[in-house]
Amino acid sequence: MSEEKVRIFDTTLRDGEQTPGVTVTPEQKVQIATRLSDLGVDAIEAGFPIVSHGEMQAIKTIVNSGLKAEICGLARATETDIDAAIKCDLKYVHTFIATSDIHMKFKLKMTREQVLERAVHAVEYAKKHGLAVEFSAEDATRSDRPFLLQVFKAVEQAGADRLDIPDTVGYATPQYITQVVNDVRAATKLPISMHCHDDFGLAVANSIAGINAGAACAHVTINGLGERAGNASLEEFVMALQCLYNKKHNIKTQMLYETSRFVSNTMGIIVQPNKAIIGENAFGHESGIHTHGILNNPLTYEPISPELVGRKRWLQAGKHAGAHGINAMLAEFGITPTEEQLKLIVEKQKDVADKGKAITTADLLSIAGEVMHNAQFEEKFKLYDFHIVTGMNIIPTAVVRLNAEGKDLISSETGVGPVDAALKAIQKIAADVASIKIREYKLDSITGGSDALAEVSVKVEDKNGNIVSARKANEDIVVASVEAMMDAINKVLLKKVLYSKS
Template identity: 35%
Template sequence: MFSEIKPHFIDTTLRDGEQAPGVVFNLKEKMTICHWLQQAGISELEIGTPAMGSAEISDIKSLIDAGFGFLTTAWCRALPADIKAAEKCGTDGVHISFPVSDILLSSMQKDQKWVFHNMKSIISHALDAFHFVTIGAQDASRAEPSFLNEFIGTAIGLGASRIRIADTVGCLTTRKTEQLFSKILQASPHAPLEFHAHNDLGMATANVLSAYRAGVKNFSVTVNGLGERAGNAALEEAVMAFELGEKIHCGINTQIFTPLSRYVAEVANRPLSASKPITGELSIAHETGIHTKSIMNNRQSYQLINASSIGREELPFVFGKHSGSESIRYFFKNLQIDLSDAFCADVLRQVKEQSAQQKRAITEMEIMDIYNQLLHDQSLYITKDPVVLMRTSLTQIESEWMNS
């Protein structure tokens, strides 16, 4: 059973999100992202990596000087030089990342002794400059369990405010995530843990929920799941999974999600998939006849998410190969045009045929073209209004002419 403690989200779009290959945010874009995140109610940001150099430090300082209301941290390697660079930024705290898996330690020419030898001095140095210091266990999902437990206990003993457990290569599944955190919390029942999920297996959002089930309450996320390789857990997806899937209120203004998501996609030059959960263009769209017929009676019959709750408007139906007569009739009724059953069937048939031939949906303008062509072919149209087309039969036309 999930606890009722709401999850806490640490947004790392400006750090891990910008580490996605080819992504670069300028200062104006970073400011705008921060504005949207504050509007959403995000209370903590990992705001950058000072060790990248003077330009990054300058950007971080500018973001801090803007006076946003969230807590800020800078990401650091376990190096004194990184802590010194972070001191120039004015952030509330730092996050210091240590490699903890054998494969990562070996690739960096380090070992477990090096980790423990450096933790005391690095954490002590950080605590002299910052009141908030979090420690990262990088590649924790592949670390040797006893070493990971000792690492966590040591970091807490040295004064770390929180421990980040990172699934750095995204190898966890929901079952393994819950097992990992259950074992960690058995060894350190009161450890203040954070989970940093990656999406290499498409499991990041699900793994966040599994970690929460095991007792974790802090989660680092990015807008759109932007990040290395397949990215991170997506802020908007994780929040809506809690809100709608588990009925756990997160205290986040979800109406910000659509403009925030689309802005980040634009400035990151990472277009959203049309079917991306929550904010994809077609994620609340409907074409299939059985769906559209039910939705006309109750939108919730085939749609979980209320469009207004994520800052969107409900979409009109999509017309194509799978459309039904009810959606065609609904479309024309909104134009004050009543179709006979036979005429509706003719329009639907041509919509299906054209969609199949062109392998795409049919636009509303194309539907009107189909409608007008059918009227012309049957000599059954009269235009009484430049906006609204009214259909009548040849007999009615003749009758009107005779009586005029």
Template identity: 35%
Template sequence: MRSSKSTQRCRTGGRITVAKKKETKREIHFTDVTLRDGEQAVGVIFTRREKAQIATFLAFIGVTTVEAGFPALGPEEKDCVRAVMDADIRVRRNGKVGDPLEVYAFARARREDVIDAAECGVHGVVLSIAASDIQIERRFQRSREWVLEQVREAADEAVSRGLAFTLCAEDAARADLSFLGEFFRLGESLGARMVRYSDSLGTDGPFTTYSRVKHLAGQLSVPIEMHALNDFGMATGNVLAGIRAGAESVAASIGGLGERAGNSPLEEVVMALKYLHGADLPIDTTRFREVAEYVAGASRRAIPIWKAIIGTNVFAHESGIHADGILKNPENYEAFRPEAVGLERQMVIGKHSGSKVLIHKFADEFGVEMDGETASQVLERVRATAVELKRPLFDKELMLLYGEVTGKVKDWEHEPW
């Protein structure tokens, strides 16, 4: 476990206890970046009202810190960030209203950006600048020394304006590890609340993430925050590896919304920590689907039905083997119950269904007891029809096929199927 300094620098309301085998419990902080990094996804724009509403939803489920926007973009963005501050949002934990939501703004490591953020009245600022040589030399045409000087000036401005700050190393995964350590130690000496390891291109893998973060954690007293992009589909895995290596905070977004392939999804990280690592989390996961639906509507980005944790297909069962297993005990094919994330179980009838689930569906949903022979005849027609239509069947279609087999078509003419 890291020194007590890290505990002092992280506000109690924003931490989550993680229990790992044979280790002392640690506490993990979450910063939601949906309002800033999420809005940087191509074509996504949140209105003032939407930003305030999303922040309210996040606080309601127990998230304690949000990155509300990038004030240096201009007056409209400042107005949106102020809207989040003006909403006077408080965090809800275990059914009780608690501390005010911590609102941070994003800023490049420039005095002007810090001033823009301060004008919005935020609690803190994320100071961000490239730490990899490829970006320092090709993007800025500058040196490492120039980067460190930019950090000093921006941090000085933040401190002088009473702003807490997180120092973010952009493209940390491709940065020289010794320079990255120097970069973060400078941030610590200047009073950073924590330092952010940002895998800006998603080029890290869990093994390299673990190794690099472990190395850095041994040099620092301030918490390390993981911010993983998903270009190679490993964002959640990289975040979990970072936490195992000693990171104490996660910057994530609802649904993984963000630039290019997006970020580590908040709901994935939380559920993985809770169900795979036994973490004690004061996050109301039962509202994940509800929050995700609002973000999807505001961003005009539909939630894929196959999306991990919050996609409707997570609890949709068609295959006869799987459906039979679910009927006997949901734990056979469900890692957690659908209610845990605000979803419902669906027993779908189609090409791959078996007779047992068909009999169950008719009895449970339609109040019709069907013997094995009838079920086999109906199932034969179900599979043929599903192949022809290239999809599972609707309830009304199932009833019609049942009627064709049994001759009881008229019994269903006035039912609401």
């Protein structure tokens, strides 16, 4: 088993889409499926065909898109659900029925005999229609063990190709998962999958326990999306497998961060900053002790290289930051203060942080420029003016006029709102000299009332993975957003100038 690759079954488009408040269009499902296939997942659960006509159309499109990954659809253990899967051109179905007493009594209102019969018939029906079948015993970890094994044996005899052990309410422990997998392996010869939920924060640990006990596959989702507390996170599971257990897989790990961001943006679910592997802060450092160690040897405070998962290390100014970290941040912009200047810069940025303000890149450079009387901070990009057209039944449109190194440039863009349109127009103009992506946009109200002073913070990343942040305040949210974006771009250009000289 140690030499075999662990199979990665991604259910972002099915269980992940069942995250409360999430819904994606058929076109978006196809886009996500393409990203997942490029990432290297072995199987994609494209959806639940019986749910809607749009769902069926999306799944059918994904099936016929020529993706490398196997495409699977979910079906209850009924002919109607399996027929819906067949209509989507699927050749692989994931069918399920609950086997725990609590589910059978209160949800299904069926006896054990009826559940067993339904499970066997579903597998036989799917196999008769030429489908590969993965069978799940829903709520397996709370099921009576002899009955669970009886059902698994029966569906194996009926022709099932794979068995799945769902920890449906995330109630199991790694030790318990190990026992279940051992019992199922002793009872059947079929490959076993794990489907673990994260209600107690153990989904990844339980999935790994299952693999270590002999399971061949894990059902996972990008960013750990899923119902309630979510499913096992693909990125955490894969990196733990690779780095902690020396197990192989087909995932292109350098694509994890971009895939995570794409799914987050498409599904509208923000990833918590401190989430392992793909959270914005996963490779960010502020503490003086940490930054000093990192600068001497990254392994002091990083278990893996950020580049391994498509990330780049970044340092944060703030009240915990020390001289080594601040000096390193300034050096990234070609700024070399004297020892006395550095001491003063560190003190001044700590004073700002003590007032409860996060120190953006622009803030730090402004402080440095003030202390050093440095003319290096002259803006390369200057805003002349911009116009916004928006309103009821009108697509928000922005026209922006800038000056870049003596040249007047103009651009127009549409967006979901006036801010989106304006920022897109700026990015369009800046694309040739500062190709950046907005990684974070934050809006705060400093004062109360409808005329409140709005404070906008943006965090952008250039094509080299460098992260720059800026903040501006204004009574007009659009103006504050545009000014913050311009400030961030100008700071990115400072780095570009430095790189071009080196």
